[in-house]
Amino acid sequence: MTIQSPIWRSPITSSDRVLLEIQRAIVEGDIPAGSKISEPELARRFDVSRAPLREALARLERCHLIERTPNAGARVVKLSPEGLISLYQLREELEGLACRLAAENMAEKEIEELGALLDQHLNTQRVREGESYYQEEGDLDFHYRIILGSKNAYLINILCDELYFLVRMYRVQLGMNGPRVSRAFDEHKAIIMAIANRDGELADLLMRRHIGASRKNIEIQLQQIRNEHDISN
Amino acid sequence: MTIQSPIWRSPITSSDRVLLEIQRAIVEGDIPAGSKISEPELARRFDVSRAPLREALARLERCHLIERTPNAGARVVKLSPEGLISLYQLREELEGLACRLAAENMAEKEIEELGALLDQHLNTQRVREGESYYQEEGDLDFHYRIILGSKNAYLINILCDELYFLVRMYRVQLGMNGPRVSRAFDEHKAIIMAIANRDGELADLLMRRHIGASRKNIEIQLQQIRNEHDISN
DNA sequence: ATGTTTAATAATGTCGACAATATATGACTA
DNA sequence: TAGTCATATATTGTCGACATTATTAAACAT
Numbered sequence: 001m002t003i004q005s006p007i008w009r010s011p012i013t014s015s016d017r018v019l020l021e022i023q024r025a026i027v028e029g030d031i032p033a034g035s036k037i038s039e040p041e042l043a044r045r046f047d048v049s050r051a052p053l054r055e056a057l058a059r060l061e062r063c064h065l066i067e068r069t070p071n072a073g074a075r076v077v078k079l080s081p082e083g084l085i086s087l088y089q090l091r092e093e094l095e096g097l098a099c100r101l102a103a104e105n106m107a108e109k110e111i112e113e114l115g116a117l118l119d120q121h122l123n124t125q126r127v128r129e130g131e132s133y134y135q136e137e138g139d140l141d142f143h144y145r146i147i148l149g150s151k152n153a154y155l156i157n158i159l160c161d162e163l164y165f166l167v168r169m170y171r172v173q174l175g176m177n178g179p180r181v182s183r184a185f186d187e188h189k190a191i192i193m194a195i196a197n198r199d200g201e202l203a204d205l206l207m208r209r210h211i212g213a214s215r216k217n218i219e220i221q222l223q224q225i226r227n228e229h230d231i232s233n
Numbered sequence: 234m235t236i237q238s239p240i241w242r243s244p245i246t247s248s249d250r251v252l253l254e255i256q257r258a259i260v261e262g263d264i265p266a267g268s269k270i271s272e273p274e275l276a277r278r279f280d281v282s283r284a285p286l287r288e289a290l291a292r293l294e295r296c297h298l299i300e301r302t303p304n305a306g307a308r309v310v311k312l313s314p315e316g317l318i319s320l321y322q323l324r325e326e327l328e329g330l331a332c333r334l335a336a337e338n339m340a341e342k343e344i345e346e347l348g349a350l351l352d353q354h355l356n357t358q359r360v361r362e363g364e365s366y367y368q369e370e371g372d373l374d375f376h377y378r379i380i381l382g383s384k385n386a387y388l389i390n391i392l393c394d395e396l397y398f399l400v401r402m403y404r405v406q407l408g409m410n411g412p413r414v415s416r417a418f419d420e421h422k423a424i425i426m427a428i429a430n431r432d433g434e435l436a437d438l439l440m441r442r443h444i445g446a447s448r449k450n451i452e453i454q455l456q457q458i459r460n461e462h463d464i465s466n
Numbered sequence: 467a468t469g470t471t472t473a474a475t476a477a478t479g480t481c482g483a484c485a486a487t488a489t490a491t492g493a494c495t496a
Numbered sequence: 497t498a499g500t501c502a503t504a505t506a507t508t509g510t511c512g513a514c515a516t517t518a519t520t521a522a523a524c525a526t
Binding site: 038039040050054070071072073 | 507508509
Binding site: 013016064086087 | 245246249284287288291292295297303304316319320322323326327329330334385386387388390391395396
């Protein structure tokens, strides 16, 4: 089961279904980055008419997974180092803010659940050593809850509905889930404590560092990939 | 002429045209906040079929001007103190970041133009004393240029395409353009100088203060409106 | 009179077809 | 052979109609 937007519309229409399928396909690379989107083809493939398909495309554009040009159609976005940096610059600010607001606005119960979640992930990780998919999901779940805890509707929308699919796409397609597992747990723990102490300023700072560290880690891996690529050519 | 998204699609389709018209109508209150959107009615009114109209609605949802529920239709958003605060919390972070990046990434020429723009606005404001519409437009233009100067595509998209219509809607409908004019000019001047000095940290700080001051000013006006409302009931 | 159930009405979601635009193919020229 | 132009093909943008769902109105019961 994949993590998806925490705010999901109750009655599911055709376009919702198609959106979910295409989102997954793009994030996991089944529809390759940079490739052209053909409306007739996708409509056949998912057995719907072009109306709900186009509705889905509009929402895919919203979460930056495709780019559309009038009369010319849509393409899946290309992943680039610049894009990744831009994305993480934004996340540092926005999730920092989310943390500060979460420290002010989260209910005690929510904070308890957040702590329980972390313990649970720690156990899962101990049992399934090296199996990084669970860590991936656990990490996103952690970030989601804090974002939701901010109670800022615009912030929630931007992070959960618009940017996080891209984050997942970068992670999945560049295979970024590596060695930072244990350190991430410690950082998560510290963030939760700051929130529990209602210390918004510290929670903010720690989250910025956490994402900054994550970004640097990814940049290193990305540089390695680029080097390998240069050698093989 | 109204300020609109700096990134505009080159060939203008029916849905683009309708989008612009409805955007203006909602921002200026011709279609009242909180009112229901009727697809057949708007389709007749703008002389298009429902297909391009629905495309436009999807994009209106994207910039938070309407809210849609499946099978039930769309409503124009309601303005609320909480919404305004959430919006300005975001702006402080995002435009602070934009300023820091602008100080790093803006071309010398762009910075010169930004300075020229400010002088020009100062003159316009001296000539048309009290006429706040020009100040409104000038202020947005100033912020737009800095955001564009950040060269961060996601940041530009979120601020210019998704949040700024809401900012304008709040300003127009609550009549917020009041007495801060001259102080805003000084603050703008200081921000430009920080950018020109390539001092990203300072530019960031000044922009956060600038927006924070703007927010407090608006909150005061909003409180006054609420008080008047309480008295009249 | 108020609240509940049922029928009538209107709205949204989806479909297939056509028109306008872009892309691909092939003929022609230098 | 490379480049340009005209044609053919395919894709996108738009339309009107239908199916499905929500909303309103009316009838009924309490």
